[in-house]
Amino acid sequence: MTKEGTSFGMSSLTRKTSHSSKSSKALACYKRRACECKQLRVMGFVFGLMGSYFLLDSVMLSAVHRISFRNGYRNRAVELQKNGGSAPELDVEMPHKYMYEHLVNLASATVAKNDPGQSPFAKWKEPYKQASLWKPCADKFRNVVHRVRNINHTGFILVTANGGLNQQRVAVCNAVTIAAMLNASLVLPKFLYSSVWKDESQFGDIYQEDYFLNFLKDDLTIVKELPLHLQSLDLKAIGSQVTDLDIMKESKPNYFTKVILPLLLRNGVVHFLGFGNRLAFDPIPTNLQKLRCKCNFHALKFVPRIQEVGALLVKRIRKYEYMVSELDHQLLGTYMPLKLLTEDNTSRKPLKYLGLHMRFEMDMVAYSMCDFGGGEKERRELEAYREIHFPGLGLRMKENGSSPAELRKLGRCPLTPEEAALMLSALGFQYRTYIYLAGSNIYGGQSRMLPFKRLFPNLISKEELLTPSELDPFRNFSSRLAALDFIACAMADVFAMTDSGSQLSSLVTGFRAYHGRGRAPTLRPNKKRFAKILSENGSLDWGEFEDRTKKMIAENQMVRARRRGRSIYRQPRSPECMCKIPGRRSEEHL
Ligand SMILES: *[C@@H]1O[C@H](CO)[C@@H](O)[C@H](O)[C@H]1NC(C)=O
Ligand SMILES: *[C@@H]1O[C@H](CO)[C@@H](O)[C@H](O)[C@H]1NC(C)=O
Numbered sequence: 018m019t020k021e022g023t024s025f026g027m028s029s030l031t032r033k034t035s036h037s038s039k040s041s042k043a044l045a046c047y048k049r050r051a052c053e054c055k056q057l058r059v060m061g062f063v064f065g066l067m068g069s070y071f072l073l074d075s076v077m078l079s080a081v082h083r084i085s086f087r088n089g090y091r092n093r094a095v096e097l098q099k100n101g102g103s104a105p106e107l108d109v110e111m112p113h114k115y116m117y118e119h120l121v122n123l124a125s126a127t128v129a130k131n132d133p134g135q136s137p138f139a140k141w142k143e144p145y146k147q148a149s150l151w152k153p154c155a156d157k158f159r160n161v162v163h164r165v166r167n168i169n170h171t172g173f174i175l176v177t178a179n180g181g182l183n184q185q186r187v188a189v190c191n192a193v194t195i196a197a198m199l200n201a202s203l204v205l206p207k208f209l210y211s212s213v214w215k216d217e218s219q220f221g222d223i224y225q226e227d228y229f230l231n232f233l234k235d236d237l238t239i240v241k242e243l244p245l246h247l248q249s250l251d252l253k254a255i256g257s258q259v260t261d262l263d264i265m266k267e268s269k270p271n272y273f274t275k276v277i278l279p280l281l282l283r284n285g286v287v288h289f290l291g292f293g294n295r296l297a298f299d300p301i302p303t304n305l306q307k308l309r310c311k312c313n314f315h316a317l318k319f320v321p322r323i324q325e326v327g328a329l330l331v332k333r334i335r336k337y338e339y340m341v342s343e344l345d346h347q348l349l350g351t352y353m354p355l356k357l358l359t360e361d362n363t364s365r366k367p368l369k370y371l372g373l374h375m376r377f378e379m380d381m382v383a384y385s386m387c388d389f390g391g392g393e394k395e396r397r398e399l400e401a402y403r404e405i406h407f408p409g410l411g412l413r414m415k416e417n418g419s420s421p422a423e424l425r426k427l428g429r430c431p432l433t434p435e436e437a438a439l440m441l442s443a444l445g446f447q448y449r450t451y452i453y454l455a456g457s458n459i460y461g462g463q464s465r466m467l468p469f470k471r472l473f474p475n476l477i478s479k480e481e482l483l484t485p486s487e488l489d490p491f492r493n494f495s496s497r498l499a500a501l502d503f504i505a506c507a508m509a510d511v512f513a514m515t516d517s518g519s520q521l522s523s524l525v526t527g528f529r530a531y532h533g534r535g536r537a538p539t540l541r542p543n544k545k546r547f548a549k550i551l552s553e554n555g556s557l558d559w560g561e562f563e564d565r566t567k568k569m570i571a572e573n574q575m576v577r578a579r580r581r582g583r584s585i586y587r588q589p590r591s592p593e594c595m596c597k598i599p600g601r602r603s604e605e606h607l
């Protein structure tokens with residue numbers, strides 16, 4: 018495994034699908050080029066950055082509700098046109114050919130006869146003994162950076178976070194950290210409007226503003242608006258506007274003290290336009306890391322109307338009205354009521370479900386340069402998409418890159434729905450298992466989902482569980498839809514992902530580790546190992562396939578402290594974020 022989960026949108030794809038910093042540079046070039054074409058005016062910037070960032074941000078894409086997987090192909094055309102390119106020739110959906118017919122047949126027989134007495138939910142528990150040693154405690158950290166009143170105020174930091182819901186969340190907490198580090202006040206974060214996805218949601222449409230201000234009031238000053246005398250400044254002209262092109266990814270704190278602080282002191286204000294993944298995870302002073310955690314795991318609460326619909330959604334999945342775990346409480350507050358003893362006269366139990374984030378949207382599929390068994394038609398379609406969205410990538414990879422077969426061997430190809438279904442079958446999930454599917458923008462539409470539905474027909478989504486009128490206030494807002502997916506996945510009995518680099522999967526994993534009390538298992542495949550297993554698809558018998566797949570998942574389930582450089586948002590088990598009760602033996606060695 019390479020370093021995981023520390024980057025967002027474009028950069029996470031870079032890490033997963035390319036092999037060196039060379040390719041990240043290449044990607045940075047696309048970005049830059051896209052911007053130069055539009056002369057780097059703000060609009061151009063927004064466009065270029067959005068064109069690439071948004072397309073690559075899993076949640077933004079997966080959350081576009083209008084494009085449902087029922088008619089994937091047709092809507093792809095709409096999407097491509099929206100992005101200013103001409104749509105390639107798209108024909109009517111063809112019945113999808115299986116990539117692993119032999120295995121799917123074996124799986125099909127297995128899932129049907131899996132013993133309902135042997136619940137996969139019981140089998141895939143978190144290693145409770147080790148996991149429960151870590152307690153959430155970032156909310157107890159007070160004045161972690163300094164006493165707010167004892168500082169000489171250096172100025173105001175504005176941040177306009179780019180990307181989808183989850184990337185924005187990270188940008189917000191990184192900005193909180195930078196502001197505290199520089200003794201600056203933070204202006205309530207803004208979200209960058211994307212001309213592609215047209216989600217006008219601002220911070221206050223997603224998160225409770227006053228809760229956020231209050232929760233962090235001992236750590237830094239957050240104001241709702243920039244003071245009047247600063248509002249009239251042309252920040253760009255005075256050099257106080259700093260974009261993602263100006264800051265290196267994962268910059269160290271000293272970049273901010275050396276470059277940003279002087280700007281702040283000179284102009285009284287600095288505006289970060291973008292700010293996706295611009296602050297490193299290590300090395301960073303402990304107090305700042307703590308603040309970051311406090312922000313991500315405690316300060317950001319969804320607004321009541323998201324909580325309310327989120328609660329409705331989960332109650333319908335579980336067919337149960339009451340709070341089940343601490344995660345419910347953290348995400349939904351009072352919308353998930355406690356069950357009182359007096360009401361305890363039914364034996365009804367909540368239905369268990371698996372939350373699945375299937376990261377198989379077209380951007381990901383095209384960017385990977387892999388082959389997904391769709392033949393000539395698929396190749397042409399993906400090539401056309403790349404020409405529009407990743408110009409030059411195809412050529413570069415052809416000249417110097419690995420072949421699709423090599424990429425697959427290296428574990429750089431996103432899991433197809435068919436592969437995801439095989440994985441879940443091997444783990445013992447049954448024909449009747451309820452699976453909540455986050456996102457619905459699967460490349461290849463329904464035909465691509467057929468193998469999955471054959472093995473797991475009880476596939477549910479927010480579109481099916483909520484009525485049109487309940488969904489209407491969310492419909493044109495991809496971030497609000499993404500918030501519902503976040504809630505349903507974080508609260509699932511088991512959460513499974515197909516790609517550990519995706520932002521939604523990463524943040525949900527961290528949230529479950531932090532608030533899950535050792536009872537919120539997450540299943541994460543090792544794509545390279547899985548590719549190796551699947552390469553023997555023709556000759557494997559089911560027992561062997563099952564054993565090897567289970568081993569692969571179990572190894573990724575081990576509880577260990579965050580290692581240096583890894584994302585604290587994804588791996589909060591770290592003294593800078595959680596408090597560890599001394600265990601009899603140190604789980605780091607398990
Ligand atoms: C704040 O600035 C004043 C004047 O420049 C200085 O005397 C004082 O020591 C500073 N206080 C802190 C806490 O840095
Ligand atoms: C912030 O304030 C603290 C406490 O007064 C001081 O020690 C530190 O040097 C200040 N940092 C900056 C970047 O001004």
Ligand SMILES: *[C@@H]1O[C@H](CO)[C@@H](O)[C@H](O)[C@H]1NC(C)=O
Pocket residue numbers: 359360361362363
């Ligand atoms: C529980 O029993 C009480 C009294 O018998 C009844 O009023 C109430 O509706 C019952 N609750 C449920 C959830 O069935």
Ligand SMILES: *[C@@H]1O[C@H](CO)[C@@H](O)[C@H](O)[C@H]1NC(C)=O
Pocket residue numbers: 416417
């Ligand atoms: C291809 O890779 C080789 C070695 O890795 C490098 O020297 C060469 O510049 C690359 N060519 C292109 C066109 O990127």
Ligand SMILES: *[C@@H]1O[C@H](CO)[C@@H](O)[C@H](O)[C@H]1NC(C)=O
Pocket residue numbers: 489490492493
């Ligand atoms: C969403 O936006 C479209 C086009 O802007 C509009 O026609 C439609 O009524 C909106 N839907 C909702 C539910 O607001």
Ligand SMILES: *[C@@H]1O[C@H](CO)[C@@H](O)[C@H](O)[C@H]1NC(C)=O
Pocket residue numbers: 116551552553554555556
């Ligand atoms: C499936 O197995 C066949 C024969 O065993 C092999 O040629 C093929 O490459 C495998 N497919 C994948 C995607 O690994």
